[in-house]
Amino acid sequence: MGFGSDLKNSHEAVLKLQDWELRLLETVKKFMALRIKSDKEYASTLQNLCNQVDKESTLQMNYVSNVSKSWLLMIQQTEQLSKIMKAHAEDLNSGPLHRLTMMIKDKQQVKKSYIGIHQQIEAEMIKVTKTELEKLKSSYRQLIREMNSAKEKYKEALAKGKETEKAKERYDKATMKLHVLHNQYVLALKGTQLHQNQYYDTTLPLLLDSLQKMQEEMIKALKGIFDEYSQITSLVTEEIVNVHQEIQMSGAGDLAQRHKCLP
Structure with a gap:
């Protein structure tokens, strides 16, 4: 079960x-x-922040100690975190966001193509099942009037005994035209039925199935975009974890050193 079989009469819902x-x-x-x-x-x-702290440290720090080393290491790792976040933002922009922008354009084109093709096959359907039949009906009515007129004139000619052959010839021609058009109309009705069956059983389902296939491909692509977004924005990646571990170790190391120096 899919678009082709389930949504044949749901064009507005698909849109x-x-x-x-x-x-x-x-x-x-x-x-x-x-x-x-x-x-x-x-x-x-x-x-x-790092730039500001670095300037203040350069001006105020008159000596180097374990505490100052730990502090500078924390600043350096914070600066590294800044670079990582900036790189991640750039990766988001050139990766998931760019791909998503292209997907939106593709989806807009898919919608436009679907509407165009649907209008085309719908117009052909109307042409075959309505427009051409209406033309044949109109011609049929006109030929009936012409045949009836020729028939009356033929009767008048017989009654008067004048130009009967000519009147009969016009009557025969009108009758033949009507018979030919009658056959054309019968064939057109049959063709209409076949076209309707083709439209609902094959043409429209194929269009909808193609749309479903493209929809499924886009869903897979969107899942890939979400996965990439999740990976890039994760705050537990190895490089970010390493930064925080370095910060933690610098602080822990300083405290341990200070503990040794206590009497």
Whole structure:
């Protein structure tokens, strides 16, 4: 069971689904853009703090001790964290956000193509099942009137005994045209039935199945984007953990050294 078999009579529902998905993707895109902005601002704030502390340390520190070494190491690791966060923000921008932007464009094109093809096959359906039949009906009515007129004139000619052959010839021609058109109309009705069956059993399901396949491919791609986003934004990656471990070790080392120096 899929789009082709389940949504043959749900064109409007399919369009609403596509619109909803596009709005959702735009929301995700906005969220990622804000996350990138936030991470860049955080990285910049950390770097500014490090720069400020480094200037103050250079001016005020008259001697080097274990405490000062630990403190400088903490500043260095904080600066390293700033660089990591900035790199992650850039990776988010060039990776998941870029791919998501391309996906939105692709999805918009898929929707546009789907609407275009659906309109095309729908127009062909209307042409075969309505427009052409209406033309044949109109011609059929006109030929009936012409045949009846020729029949009356033929009767008048017989009654008057004048130009009967010519009147009969016109009557025969009108009758033949009507018979030919009648056969065309019967064939057109049969063709309409076949076209309707083809439309609902094959043409439309194929279009919807193609749409479903593209939808599934995009879902897989979106899952990949989410996975990449999760990996990049993780705060427990090895490089970030190493930074915090270095900070923790610098503090622990200093405290241990100070404990040894106590009487």
